[in-house]
Amino acid sequence: MRLGVKLIDIGKRGVLLNRADARSIGVLDGDRVQILNDVQGVSVAAFVDTTTTLIPLGIIGVYQKTNERLAVSEGETVEVRDADRPLSLDIIKKKMNGGKFSKEETYTIISDIVRDDLSPAEMMAYITASYVNSLDLDEVEHLTRAMVETGERLTFHTHPIVDKHSIGGVPGNKISFLVVPIIAASGLKIPKTSSRAITGAGGTADLMEVIAPVEFSASEVQQMTMKVGGCIVWGGATNIAPADDRIIIQEYPLRIDAPGQMVASVMAKKLAVGADLVVIDIPVGRNTKVPSLQEGRRLARDFIEIGDRLGIKVECALTYGESPVGRAIGPNLEIKEALQILEGGGEPHSLIQKSTSIAGIALEMAGKAPRGNGEKMAKDVLTSGKALAKMREIIAVQGGNPNVRSDEIVPGSHEFVVKAQSDGYVIDFNNRSLISLARTAGAPQDRGAGILLHAKKGTRVNVGEPIFTIYAERAWRLQKAIEEGRRLMPVLVEGMLLDRVPAEMRWG
Numbered sequence: 001m002r003l004g005v006k007l008i009d010i011g012k013r014g015v016l017l018n019r020a021d022a023r024s025i026g027v028l029d030g031d032r033v034q035i036l037n038d039v040q041g042v043s044v045a046a047f048v049d050t051t052t053t054l055i056p057l058g059i060i061g062v063y064q065k066t067n068e069r070l071a072v073s074e075g076e077t078v079e080v081r082d083a084d085r086p087l088s089l090d091i092i093k094k095k096m097n098g099g100k101f102s103k104e105e106t107y108t109i110i111s112d113i114v115r116d117d118l119s120p121a122e123m124m125a126y127i128t129a130s131y132v133n134s135l136d137l138d139e140v141e142h143l144t145r146a147m148v149e150t151g152e153r154l155t156f157h158t159h160p161i162v163d164k165h166s167i168g169g170v171p172g173n174k175i176s177f178l179v180v181p182i183i184a185a186s187g188l189k190i191p192k193t194s195s196r197a198i199t200g201a202g203g204t205a206d207l208m209e210v211i212a213p214v215e216f217s218a219s220e221v222q223q224m225t226m227k228v229g230g231c232i233v234w235g236g237a238t239n240i241a242p243a244d245d246r247i248i249i250q251e252y253p254l255r256i257d258a259p260g261q262m263v264a265s266v267m268a269k270k271l272a273v274g275a276d277l278v279v280i281d282i283p284v285g286r287n288t289k290v291p292s293l294q295e296g297r298r299l300a301r302d303f304i305e306i307g308d309r310l311g312i313k314v315e316c317a318l319t320y321g322e323s324p325v326g327r328a329i330g331p332n333l334e335i336k337e338a339l340q341i342l343e344g345g346g347e348p349h350s351l352i353q354k355s356t357s358i359a360g361i362a363l364e365m366a367g368k369a370p371r372g373n374g375e376k377m378a379k380d381v382l383t384s385g386k387a388l389a390k391m392r393e394i395i396a397v398q399g400g401n402p403n404v405r406s407d408e409i410v411p412g413s414h415e416f417v418v419k420a421q422s423d424g425y426v427i428d429f430n431n432r433s434l435i436s437l438a439r440t441a442g443a444p445q446d447r448g449a450g451i452l453l454h455a456k457k458g459t460r461v462n463v464g465e466p467i468f469t470i471y472a473e474r475a476w477r478l479q480k481a482i483e484e485g486r487r488l489m490p491v492l493v494e495g496m497l498l499d500r501v502p503a504e505m506r507w508g
Contacts, residue, residue, distance in 0.1 A: 001080050008064070010064055014046050014063045015061060018058075031048050034082070035062075036079040037070050040072075046062075089125075092122070106139065134258065137306065153218070153271075154218060155274060164279045165269075167262060169288040170431055171201055174337065175355040177334075178338060178341060178387065179355050183229075184390045184394070188229065189225050191225040191273045192230060192232045193240055198249070198251075201451075207331050208232045210447055211395055212232075221240075231398060244268060266280065275312055278312055279315055280303050281319055282299055288321040324453060330451060330471065332411050332448045336411075343388060411452070412448030412474075413448070414473065415469050415472070420462065422493060426456065426492070429457060434451060437470065440484045449471055452469045454466045
């Protein structure tokens with residue numbers, strides 16, 4: 001059927017058909033049609049939405065993402081036919097029934113994801129099938145390689161190339177802002193591609209964007225790394241392992257982060273940037289992604305095994321994950337805290353110790369320090385001011401102000417101080433609740449939103465003393481966060497009232 005084109009400014013892939021035209025073609029909502037642009041010789045498959053009023057008979061509404069490939073103009077005519085289901089759907093169904101993905105099948109699925117040939121529901125079916133019927137190491141390797149092969153890669157002619165990654169789950173884990181400049185200042189190269197927050201209060205890319213742009217092409221990332229030794233950029237802008245970001249977005253609603261998918265996600269990015277040596281930070285503890293040391297060691301073995309298969313040397317650090325790293329949670333607060341340490345501050349110890357430990361492992365792997373001396377070397381680089389100087393170079397090469405100071409970065413103007421209700425010790429943090437509270441306050445979209453902890457685990461507090469402050473850029477968000485904090489109770493002080501039984505007031 002030939003239909004006239006109406007361009008629709010909707011930023012997704014698909015088309016809108018009059019329901020009568022859709023019946024004539026033989027498709028329903030959610031089916032696919034094949035569209036042929038005769039002038040350009042381009043054929044594109046697109047998902048179908050239907051309407052009885054928005055599009056008249058004889059017209060096809062073409063969404064923005066679809067037209068990026070179709071390249072038609074308003075008023076042109078195109079040939080529209082029903083399209084076959086992609087082979088990926090049969091492969092996904094095989095996994096649902098307990099089967100195993102082959103290398104070729106994995107590549108087919110990932111290619112369809114990168115081309116946006118699978119709908120969000122179909123991608124979710126793939127993710128769920130891989131979650132319920134866990135990927136074995138062969139499947140993880142296939143997935144890792146497929147994600148790399150369907151995107152761009154960096155190629156360096158000097159080695160080793162170093163990288164680090166934290167699997168997340170701990171609020172305030174801003175160690176990249178110390179680790180990257182320490183490693184680069186030691187004469188190594190570290191092209192750090194990072195994520196934006198999906199479930200957290202601020203991904204590394206969200207934090208870096210406070211002080212410098214983070215969206216660059218793969219070639220720009222390579223050039224910046226060659227020039228100053230390192231960078232901290234958003235991986236989603238580079239087309240490096242592009243399927244990974246698409247998968248992560250679909251995982252978010254159900255908070256799915258299956259171990260096999262996680263390992264492939266991390267290692268694909270490391271392989272794509274040309275890393276030779278990688279340190280993986282695996283936080284362990286309640287309310288983290290890895291609740292026990294046993295599970296942490298199992299995950300570490302998987303990372304190391306996949307690294308061996310890819311030709312990447314991997315070491316894993318199992319770190320304490322039951323408390324936030326440092327005192328700050330949220331973009332502005334975390335960057336301020338990291339810069340304070342680079343500028344010579346000696347607090348908080350947890351952030352300094354974790355950062356220098358991770359950087360020290362990398363320095364030992366690269367031969368820059370004897371085994372057991374890496375952490376000391378990392379601390380020396382930090383305290384000497386070399387890491388600060390290197391961080392300023394990284395900020396400058398990414399287009400930021402290299403002279404930015406920590407005291408210039410301020411939190412949101414609306415704040416509420418949560419005080420101890422009784423004398424005692426801070427006995428527990430709930431990381432998930434702290435993250436939820438910071439997000440309710442507006443983080444990471446509102447850069448000034450977040451939480452600043454005044455007391456860490458084990459600290460003695462008296463009634464009325466501050467435990468933490470909630471910051472927000474908007475008054476209504478602060479009020480909502482206060483209400484959320486009362487419900488979640490993210491910090492417990494010895495002797496605090498935990499619950500009331502019965503919860504309802506009774507009369508009579």
